[in-house]
Amino acid sequence: MPTIKNFEDLEIWQKSRILCQNIDRHCLKNNKFQKHDQNQIDRSSASASVMDNIAEGFEREGNREFANFLTMSKGSAGEVRSQLIRAFDRNYLDESTFLMLKDEAINMSKKLSGFINYLKNSEDKGNKFNRNKENE
Template identity: 50%
Template sequence: MATVKKFEDLEIWQEARRLSTAIIAISNETNLKSDFRLRSQIKASSGSVMDNIAEGFERNGNLEFRQFLSIAKGSAGESRSQLYRVFDNNYIDKDKFELLVSDYEKLSGKINNFITYLNNNEFKGTKFKQL
């Protein structure tokens, strides 16, 4: 695994950012913009994925990082569920829906794999280094 010095280096954060940007575009360019509650919910959950990855990374400890990754994974599931509501209300077409759901499923898998990696890693984080 390559050395990661900042959360922006993480592939999972980059992918979460890309998906959040796609959700924001949908919320601005479709009739979803008039469904204020659903629009707000899906924008918040998609942003929460990348934000929790970043916050966990900045905690400098694997235990807290894993907890925040778990929250990020939950937010990815929440976003995926909300995409069903977006699709069911005809705000996006089937192709866009299936692509985004698939991308969120892949992201959830990558987050889960990263949690597993951290669980099996002896390095506990920089906050636990002895001076």
């Protein structure tokens, strides 16, 4: 497996970006949403939390820290799902849009869980620890 040098190369970050774009398109630019609801879903959506925590965790260059940030991302993906349910219940979203966005959020959670497990079980501790070994 090639070494990933930038968070932008991570599939989970790319998928979170797509989720962010879809939240923007279907929720933030949807006139049915009240301003408060738009702000809430924007803050927890991929634009503000899922996507950013993946990036921040990656940049810290330690697998343990990265896993912690991915856990925060996973929590935010659950929050997005809850807010989508509320938006659907308030008739802000039609059923097909709701199901599409909800499925994206569920898949994001699953991918994050898989990556968290990978990092926790990996013998490699991350780049910042590998550099220290090289300097010895």
